[in-house]
Amino acid sequence: MKEENALPVFPESGLPRNQIYCMDYLELSRRLPDGSVSMILTDPPYGIGYHNSFASCPHPPIAGDDGIDYGHLARESWRILQEDAHAYFFTRFDCYPYHYSCLKEAGFSIKNCLVVEKGTVGGIGDLQGSYANNSEWIIFCQKGRRTFSRTTLLQNRKKEGSRYHAGREASKKYKTRFNACWFGGEYPKATCNSTWQKKHRIRHPTIKNAVFLSWLIQISSQPGELVFDGFMGSGSTAVAAALCGRDYLGAEICPEYFEMAQERIAQSMKGVESRCQRSSLYGATPAAGSPCSAAASPRC
Ligand SMILES: C[S@@+](CC[C@H](N)C(=O)[O-])C[C@H]1O[C@@H](n2cnc3c(N)ncnc32)[C@H](O)[C@@H]1O
Numbered sequence: 001m002k003e004e005n006a007l008p009v010f011p012e013s014g015l016p017r018n019q020i021y022c023m024d025y026l027e028l029s030r031r032l033p034d035g036s037v038s039m040i041l042t043d044p045p046y047g048i049g050y051h052n053s054f055a056s057c058p059h060p061p062i063a064g065d066d067g068i069d070y071g072h073l074a075r076e077s078w079r080i081l082q083e084d085a086h087a088y089f090f091t092r093f094d095c096y097p098y099h100y101s102c103l104k105e106a107g108f109s110i111k112n113c114l115v116v117e118k119g120t121v122g123g124i125g126d127l128q129g130s131y132a133n134n135s136e137w138i139i140f141c142q143k144g145r146r147t148f149s150r151t152t153l154l155q156n157r158k159k160e161g162s163r164y165h166a167g168r169e170a171s172k173k174y175k176t177r178f179n180a181c182w183f184g185g186e187y188p189k190a191t192c193n194s195t196w197q198k199k200h201r202i203r204h205p206t207i208k209n210a211v212f213l214s215w216l217i218q219i220s221s222q223p224g225e226l227v228f229d230g231f232m233g234s235g236s237t238a239v240a241a242a243l244c245g246r247d248y249l250g251a252e253i254c255p256e257y258f259e260m261a262q263e264r265i266a267q268s269m270k271g272v273e274s275r276c277q278r279s280s281l282y283g284a285t286p287a288a289g290s291p292c293s294a295a296a297s298p299r300c
Pocket of ligand 1: 023024025026043044045068204206207208209230231232233234235236237251252253254257
């Protein structure tokens with residue numbers, strides 16, 4: 001869908017929904033009115049020249065990885081996000097200070113840095129003299145203030161209705177508070193490993209687990225709201241939004257990844273990923289170890 005010049009400035013009442021455009025994110029975002037999206041969840045290239053030459057199936061370098069204008073990205077993100085809304089930006093320990101300062105300067109209030117276990121240990125690089133990178137970092141920030149949505153993602157260990165201290169609110173069946181560090185069987189992993197990618201014939205060097213993203217979306221938005229990702233890659237954010245009944249909008253500049261995203265969305269709507277997630281997203285938490293449980297989903 002290479003039709004940058006054909007795209008109009010979208011009226012607030014008629015934003016496209018459930019669309020990915022094969023174009024530069026800036027081209028798309030400048031067509032969006034101020035405050036028109038309900039949540040941003042994005043994974044931009046870090047500008048570090050990432051190239052995994054250790055993978056069994058090497059990927060070409062990622063577009064934009066020689067540096068995007070992060071200050072501009074931060075300001076555009078702030079502009080298109082509605083008031084009282086959440087934004088998540090994937091980052092890395094060495095880019096974190098720069099990303100943090102750009103987002104803060106743009107106006108965001110930075111609340112946390114989430115640290116989430118990867119689906120595979122990043123077992124590359126100097127492992128004799130450095131630690132393997134087994135987590136993803138995600139800057140969590142707000143425009144205005146929004147409280148977490150009620151979800152059925154994690155059950156409380158304490159029985160519903162019990163009280164920790166006299167005078168405190170009784171415990172709910174599902175957790176309303178979340179830790180910033182997601183490790184262990186309770187939580188989905190942040191990335192899809194190579195076995196999953198091979199099985200689903202979806203290969204992207206920085207692919208994220210749609211189940212994990214759907215948790216963030218459920219926590220930070222309501223059904224029917226619009227989630228924006230200007231760097232869709234293999235379409236993980238779109239799949240995640242669709243799985244939990246939210247709308248998505250975004251861009252991917254690389255035609256091969258754009259096609260992959262379309263294919264993945266179509267697959268997930270009819271496949272196992274969809275069936276499992278629909279049951280766990282809308283109903284009760286699936287039993288531990290079932291193909292639909294968070295403990296089982298790290299395969300993805
Ligand atoms: C880190 S990857 C995102 C991976 C994605 N989260 C996934 O799960 O597959 C960044 C993506 O942004 C794309 N990209 C780079 N520069 C871009 C730009 N200016 N506009 C839109 N997409 C861009 C790259 O082709 C790459 O697929």
